Amino acid sequence: MLIVDFFRLARAACVLAREGVLSALPLPEPRPFAVNLALMAARLIERRGKLRTSAERLTAAVGRLGPSYVKLGQFLATRPDVVGKAMADDLSGLQDALAPFGLTRARAVIADSFGADPDTLFASISEPIAAASIAEVHQAKLQGSGATVALKVLRPDVDRRFASDLAGFYLAARLIERLHAPARRLKPVAIVDTLARTVAIEMDFRLEAAALSEFAGNIGGDEGFRVPEVDWAHTTRSVLTMEWIDGVKMSDIAGLQAAGHDLKLIAARLLQSFLRHAMRDGFFHADMHPGNLFVDRHGVIVAVDFGIMGRLGLKERRFLAEILYGFIRRDYARVAAVHFEAGYVPPDQDMATFAQALRAVGEPLRGHTAREISMSRLLNQLFEVTELFKMQTRPELILLQKTMVVVEGVARMLDPDLDMWQTSEPVVGDWIARNLGPRGQIEAGLGELRAAVAVLPRLPGLVERLDSHFAAPPPPRQARWPLLLPLWIGALALAALALRLIS
Secondary structure, eight states: OHHHHHHHHHHHHHHHHHTTOGGGSOOOSSOOHHHHHHHHHHHHSSOOSSOOOHHHHHHHHHHHHOHHHHHHHHHHTTOHHHHOHHHHHHHTTGGGOSOOOOHHHHHHHHHHHHTSOGGGTEEEEOSOSEEOSSEEEEEEEETTTOOEEEEEEEOTTHHHHHHHHHHHHHHHHHHHHHHOGGGGGGOHHHHHHHHHHHHHHHTOHHHHHHHHHHHHHHTTTOSSEEOOOBOGGGOOSSEEEEEOOOSEETTOHHHHHHTTOOHHHHHHHHHHHHHHIIIIISEEESOOOGGGEEEOTTSOEEEOOOSSEEEOOHHHHHHHHHHHHHHHHTOHHHHHHHHHHTTOSOTTSOHHHHHHHHHHHHGGGTTSOGGGOOHHHHHHHHHHHHHHTTOOOOHHHHHHHHHHHHHHHHHHHHOTTOOHHHHHHHHHHHHHHHHHSHHHHHHHHHHHHHHHHHHGGGHHHHHHHHHHTOSSOOOOGGGOHHHHHHHHHHHHHHHHHHHHHHO
């Protein structure tokens, strides 16, 4: 198998070299002789002729290599810390790198998935209206109700193809780690591990439906933003059926204007909704490019395609909120302190010097018009500064930052004069007051009390396990209360402490 994997990898390398992708890779210096030799060979077979952009070269290469490489490229687009910002921007355009596989093959997948003729389930199924790396979308009508739905159908054999290509990805990652020591800090094998887990989830549409359902529950009370409803009765591992959305794509500015929508309102609502999902819920749509966003006739934003989702724990949400709020308020000492409190910056670094570096990021933004101020550029510069202070890479924060860049880009496309700070402040300020103010402290105390109470029923079992470790025979059962008494007293003291915290 190793030989087969090597030849598959060699073929992929030839395709990438032929399209001029390898010579554009941001490989760190110094490079070993073997890597430089390989790059020289790649330039010899590079396609000549009309000059193309790096994005065009990438699209051509992955289109020839297939869905696994498209998905790899899309995944690496979320890791500018690995491939560099320029390459990540190019990789972000790979959504449409593959042609659709067509209605005939889609019907075969549906039949195999449900074990029934598609005509018994759907009154009609259209030709594909959109295609991506692992699926394509059709419009259909349900038998009986006649309701119009969207069918997302898994690309045939994509799971088998990905499994075989994945072995080549692991081989490449191990070779990189062995041949180029500086690249080891990027953990190539761990990156492939994450890709494997991510794609395994994406290729089971039941899990995407679950993500969509969870997201819908989070935003049920939100105004101006919603998601399609899942049709669970017609959803399987390979087919996702959901509500059909009649609306205008957010990329169609002329269409939005013709429909009479307020573009400034939509831009502000999009940004605030994203921040609300990230900070309030800790669960956000991580692929919010304009093709995945619609505006219905009521002016409500509707998001689709929940294959890539991001999660943030309370610690990361507090980190994000306090950073944004600190920059809004120009409190750079607080922003610095948040980095240290979260453990993202090593304690051997100087907090005052770090705050000074943060001021160098924030102050140049003051005095500029809203058109000139970019929150995504701020986060980019922030990550550059934190590298100087040996801040550890946080993949979940990088995915958040990457998504914020996309969201900001869409919002500015709708309203070039959008004031990112003024628009963000109500959401960020509300989260700060809700979670770090008195109410947040009370809820935190209640959480500690619940945790303390939950321990009490388990104490007798804990004592039993402790007793089993002693060589001496256990004391008679009626004489064990002296052992239990200190533990019960400790538990009651813990509960009293929790009550004290919330009083």
